[in-house]
Amino acid sequence: MTVADAIRTAAEHLSTTSDTARLDAELLMANVLGVSRSLMLLTRMRDEAEPHLAVFENLVSRRAVCEPVAHLLGVQEFFGLEFAVTPDTLIPRGDSETMVQAALDAAPADARVLDMGTGSGALLLAVLHHCPSATGIGIDSSAAALDIAAANCKRLGLAGRAQFLRASWLEEGWADRLGAFDLVLCNPPYVETDAVLDPDVRDYEPAAALFAGPDGLDDYRAIVPQLGKLLAPGGLAIFEIGATQEEAVTGLARDSGFAVTMRRDLAGRPRALLLR
Numbered sequence: 001m002t003v004a005d006a007i008r009t010a011a012e013h014l015s016t017t018s019d020t021a022r023l024d025a026e027l028l029m030a031n032v033l034g035v036s037r038s039l040m041l042l043t044r045m046r047d048e049a050e051p052h053l054a055v056f057e058n059l060v061s062r063r064a065v066c067e068p069v070a071h072l073l074g075v076q077e078f079f080g081l082e083f084a085v086t087p088d089t090l091i092p093r094g095d096s097e098t099m100v101q102a103a104l105d106a107a108p109a110d111a112r113v114l115d116m117g118t119g120s121g122a123l124l125l126a127v128l129h130h131c132p133s134a135t136g137i138g139i140d141s142s143a144a145a146l147d148i149a150a151a152n153c154k155r156l157g158l159a160g161r162a163q164f165l166r167a168s169w170l171e172e173g174w175a176d177r178l179g180a181f182d183l184v185l186c187n188p189p190y191v192e193t194d195a196v197l198d199p200d201v202r203d204y205e206p207a208a209a210l211f212a213g214p215d216g217l218d219d220y221r222a223i224v225p226q227l228g229k230l231l232a233p234g235g236l237a238i239f240e241i242g243a244t245q246e247e248a249v250t251g252l253a254r255d256s257g258f259a260v261t262m263r264r265d266l267a268g269r270p271r272a273l274l275l276r
């Protein structure tokens with residue numbers, strides 16, 4: 001059996017549970033071979049698969065019960081950078097690149113940035129990577145997530161410019177000593193408690209990063225009124241929202257005195273709100 005045969009067989013097996021079965025199989029095999037997917041496709045497809053089959057088939061069987069590819073590989077690409085991920089953080093999503101692009105379009109080069117609910121650190125670190133004189137703080141209520149964020153910070157060579165702190169915006173006084181920021185990024189939990197999620201998300205990603213009450217708005221309700229003390233004069237806050245939440249979150253923001261603009265994701269859905 002060649003590498004190509006093994007990938008084809010695995011892709012067929014995965015096609016009942018994954019919309020990206022072929023890609024999944026290729027990524028898992030490339031990982032087992034220790035090469036990039038593109039190099040594998042160019043140079044390794046006719047190799048004998050036998051020495052790699054046991055490890056590959058183990059990964060494929062985990063993927064077949066919907067374990068995310070990012071968890072199996074331990075990494076996820078986001079905004080052109082590679083982030084370590086574990087089940088302790090949300091897997092950075094392509095949709096959230098909308099926030100980073102909006103931030104890079106608007107933020108001053110030397111921005112002081114706060115990332116609320118930083119998870120893997122993806123939003124903050126992508127912005128810092130592209131703004132060489134910016135600095136930032138990532139907060140999260142999960143100590144395990146903060147460990148991942150700090151590891152990603154180091155791995156991306158940003159250690160001097162970002163700090164990670166344990167804090168919860170649901171607790172009194174959490175922001176007292178943080179100071180004021182030019183840019184606040186926040187991809188809070190925003191999924192309705194009874195929403196039906198794909199098993200890949202529901203069974204493997206942290207519920208605390210996803211669910212936010214019956215209408216998914218609990219965290220926006222908690223955060224938006226606190227923005228006044230977090231933003232420096234002229235500062236900007238960027239929130240990710242669910243595709244149907246534009247009106248509700250815009251309303252909350254206006255109630256707190258903010259002017260709001262919206263950015264769509266690559267699929268054309270409302271995805272980020274900019275509050276000034």
Ligand code: GLN
Pocket residue numbers: 093095187188189190191201209210211240
């Ligand atoms: N967009 C995410 C989802 O699919 C939700 C992320 C969030 O709640 N911040 O499931």
